[in-house]
Amino acid sequence: EAQVTQNPRYLITVTGKKLTVTCSQNMNHEYMSWYRQDPGLGLRQIYYSMNVEVTDKGDVPEGYKVSRKEKRNFPLILESPSPNQTSLYFCASSQHGSNQPQHFGDGTRLSIL
Amino acid sequence: GQNIDQPTEMTATEGAIVQINCTYQTSGFNGLFWYQQHAGEAPTFLSYNVLDGLEEKGRFSSFLSRSKGYSYLLLKELQMKDSASYLCAVRDRDNQGGKLIFGQGTELSVKP
Numbered sequence: 652e653a654q655v656t657q658n659p660r661y662l663i664t665v666t667g668k669k670l671t672v673t674c675s676q677n678m679n680h681e682y683m684s685w686y687r688q689d690p691g692l693g694l695r696q697i698y699y700s701m702n703v704e705v706t707d708k709g710d711v712p713e714g715y716k717v718s719r720k721e722k723r724n725f726p727l728i729l730e731s732p733s734p735n736q737t738s739l740y741f742c743a744s745s746q747h748g749s750n751q752p753q754h755f756g757d758g759t760r761l762s763i764l
Numbered sequence: 765g766q767n768i769d770q771p772t773e774m775t776a777t778e779g780a781i782v783q784i785n786c787t788y789q790t791s792g793f794n795g796l797f798w799y800q801q802h803a804g805e806a807p808t809f810l811s812y813n814v815l816d817g818l819e820e821k822g823r824f825s826s827f828l829s830r831s832k833g834y835s836y837l838l839l840k841e842l843q844m845k846d847s848a849s850y851l852c853a854v855r856d857r858d859n860q861g862g863k864l865i866f867g868q869g870t871e872l873s874v875k876p
Contacts, residue, residue, distance in 0.1 A: 752809035
């Protein structure tokens with residue numbers, strides 16, 4: 652089944668404790684992206700990747716890192732999480748092409764205490 | 765700047781028709797998407813418009829006017845399961861095929 656898989660789905664942790672949210676897609680998509688979704692603010696792009704070893708900042712990259720060593724994986728790293736990073740996070744992937752829709756993972760709800 | 769506006773909430777009756785509007789101001793334009801998102805779930809793709817006019821897909825249609833920076837999503841024969849958030853998103857030409865800018869979403873409640 653074609654899908655984007657995120658792990659974990661839920662995480663409660665404390666300020667300053669490094670964490671990684673994994674994202675994997677099995678559709679051979681070139682493009683992958685991370686978003687955060689907050690009430691009243693909608694989906695905001697954190698980082699995106701047009702292909703392996705190519706990553707770029709989105710609208711809200713501060714406090715996050717990403718890597719794209721393989722085509723299928725695009726982990727999101729919070730080196731020193733803070734409470735303002737408490738949010739619902741979505742990973743998405745698509746083929747290249749302006750008309751290609753993004754396929755979203757089921758989301759990861761992060762709570763940073 | 766980049767700006768996409770949608771109404772925050774709408775309410776409609778089962779069996780009726782509802783139109784959800786979206787206006788945008790972006791530095792470039794390379795297509796507009798509509799997504800549906802049920803509470804606690806991932807957004808799912810509904811439609812794509814890049815040329816002016818109406819695209820129809822079953823009960824859902826989407827319209828685009830590039831000169832007015834305007835789109836709408838039309839839902840016919842509303843069903844209770846259509847209660848969801850509807851997200852308008854514009855692809856900005858400045859990042860070829862890469863960047864999607866989302867509106868805040870319109871929360872649609874369908875009542876019996």
